[in-house]
Amino acid sequence: MTLAQWSFDLLLAGGLLWLGWQALFEKRRFSAVVHFMAFNLLMALVWVRLSAPDIALAEAAIGAGVTGALLLTALGRLPSGTSSGAHPHRWHPHWRYLAVISACISTAWLIAVVPQLPSPGLAGEIEAVMPATGVDHAVTAVLLNIRALDTLLEVAVMLAAVVLVWSLGPTLRPLPPATILPGLPALSRLLHPLFLLVPTYLLWRGTHAPGGAFPAGAVLGAGGVLMLLADEVGWMQRQHWQRLLRLLLVSGLALFVLVGLGGLLMTGTFLSIPLGVARLLIMAVEIAMALSIALMLMALYLYGEPGQ
Amino acid sequence: MTETLLNAAGHGLVLVGLLFFLAGSLGLLRFPDIYARLHALTKAHNLGLGLLCSGLALQASALSEAAKMMLVWLLVLIAxxxxxxxxxxxxxxxGIVPRQVSRRIRHKRPREPKE
Structure with a gap:
């Protein structure tokens, strides 16, 4: 590793720490949210440096893009006068000492434990079972075949989050635009073809290279949130489409569970996919999950149940 | 020979682009109001990014790679x-009034929004 790489990594680590500190302890909420978004962008760079482009894609799209938009909109809906949070200076001293001590202990523990991790990890074992998974990319194989249960539960958690948000009440209609901004609909219309093209490409790529359902769903969802901001997704609010919307929301999870049950019938193990149909089934599950994830991100952004 | 030339030109463009980024960031920090700061961001940074992307495109190994670099610039320009x-x-x-300095009347610097 050259000096330039070392200094870049150090700069990244220092920047992350500083941005994390600012996001947590900045008194003004707006500033904290912006620091949090910058933190996620830098985190995506860290994943690139760790040669994990899959996670970098998801981190940039979900962490900086969608979460940032959610937080900013939530901030815009807060009543005025609540723009400042509590500063840690006002914390009780006991809590401050406790926080510092526990941070020191966990850092020391991490430093002690990291060298003991098996090196080079599980890569060899995954390489050995790759031919039996039906896909050519290790990350996709792990996510959708070897550890499919984890992914299934992740999607279930997302669906539960949508149900929870929707159970809070009817949709908040979009903020009345402070001014007539023709730029926003124009931007969403200009970029939307790309917001459709990129996820398709990511999905197709997922079988043999970094990509797959989560980044694809996140990019599609980010495009959808842009459309929501421009108030161009009227169908999600209409009574007529509610049944289809709910069906699409659960389609990813439902198909995944069906595939799992099919595996149970054919091989006797839940979620074990027979090699002959593995490639096709994984592709189908990925497409359904990408659609579901995109719609879930948009559904979260409605801040309530539509069609009420 | 051509490759060396292209590489040198690419490095030069990247360096000039970095200068524009530096100037834009300085403007973002030092300019008096939000409208002037937007100028620093949109003009200096977009030009800097254009130079940076062209510099990287010149050093790219394939035409498709160079085209992707230019696509990045185009998308950022639109956005x-x-x-x-x-x-x-x-x-x-x-209600944030642009800062105006005329010869006769010097308006007071507009108050920055608290949030």
Whole structure:
């Protein structure tokens, strides 16, 4: 590793720490949210440096893009006068000492434990079972075949989050635009073809290279949130489409569970996919999950149940 | 020979682009109001990014790679142009007056929004 790489990594680590500190302890909420978004962008760079482009894609799209938009909109809906949070200076001293001590202990523990991790990890074992998974990319194989249960539960958690948000009440209609901004609909219309093209490409790529359902769903969802901001997704609010919307929301999870049950019938193990149909089934599950994830991100952004 | 030349030109463009980024960041920190800062961001940074992307495109190994670099620049141009318009018109609606310095009357510096 050259000096330039070392200094870049150090700069990244220092920047992350500083941005994390600012996001947590900045008194003004707006500033904290912006620091949090910058933190996620830098985190995506860290994943690139760790040669994990899959996670970098998801981190940039979900962490900086969608979460940032959610937080900013939530901030815009807060009543005025609540723009400042509590500063840690006002914390009780006991809590401050406790926080510092526990941070020191966990850092020391991490430093002690990291060298003991098996090196080079599980890569060899995954390489050995790759031919039996039906896909050519290790990350996709792990996510959708070897550890499919984890992914299934992740999607279930997302669906539960949508149900929870929707159970809070009817949709908040979009903020009345402070001014007539023709730029926003124009931007969403200009970029939307790309917001459709990129996820398709990511999905197709997922079988043999970094990509797959989560980044694809996140990019599609980010495009959808842009459309929501421009108030161009009227169908999600209409009574007529509610049944289809709910069906699409659960389609990813439902198909995944069906595939799992099919595996149970054919091989006797839940979620074990027979090699002959593995490639096709994984592709189908990925497409359904990408659609579901995109719609879930948009559904979260409605801040309530539509069609009420 | 051509490759060396292209590489050198690429490095030069990247360096000039970095200078524009530096100038834009300085403007973002030092300019007096939101409208002037938007100028620093949209003009200097977009030009800097253009130079940076062209520099990297010159060093790219394939035409498709170079085209992707230029696509990055095009997308950022669209997004930042429209984004700057949105920020400026929202600031205008919120009642932030652009700072104007005339010879006779020197307006006081407009108050920065608290949030």
């Amino acid at each position: 930042s142009g429209i984004g700057a318009t949105l920020v400026a018109s929202t600031a205008n609606t919120c």
